[in-house]
Amino acid sequence: MKEKLLNEMTLRFPSLSENERFARLAVSGFISSLDPALDELSEIKTAVSEAVTNCIVHAYRDRVGEITMQVRIYEGQLIYIRIKDKGCGIEDIPLARTPLYTTAPDEERAGLGFAIMESFTDRLRVSSRAGGGTAVTMLRTLRTRKAANGDKSKEG
């Protein structure tokens, strides 16, 4: 990344379902200094929820394993989020990323997680090895809020 790194954090937590909410709130809290707009925040939280849920329901299907979540803030309102597991891995990544593809249809999974991550971020990178775990990296640049502030000062 050529942009300057301004802040970063790493969290490690077990693949318990209640940690889906924790992960969303942690990211939301960490990036709050950038004052993201409500729609941006909600999209980032949704993308994080998808990646963490995939670790819980797919990577560590019948066991509890470790999830690592790394968040970095770069100059220019650029947010980097990396969510990693050491679970079962994905054999065919392009197939897994196909909208509506799911290996768990009987569990009411829609097969939309990757499609949602893709449309709610600027860039999604998936790296995985069968048996060796998966890492999902997402990049999202926030809109600058200068325009909004300008409008406010005009009103006031």
Added chain:
Amino acid sequence: MSVRTFYDPKTRALLAELSGDIDHCTAAGLREPVDKEIMQRLPQKLILDLSGVSFMDSSGIGLIIGRYKLMTDLGGSIVLTDPRPEISKLLTLAGIGRLCRVVDTHKSGSFTGGVKI
């Protein structure tokens, strides 16, 4: 996360008011009481009131599609009401509009307490 259900025997509509965050963790706890009511009442229409839903991801989409399939199997239909803008966006992305109507009750005025009369 919680759900409240109301059944109107006159219209045979079952209203389920969902509230809070819908994710993988909370989906099962919402699904069970709704399905129990559906199997008991056999409604013609299921109305999922989303106005109180503060967050939703693909697990919520799975929940809606699952109830759609159940209602279709029973010869009924499903309607979604009043999702917040960010949840509307997710519903559109998932193509939910092809399965059921998404209604803004404040605009349509044809709903009382969420149940169409």
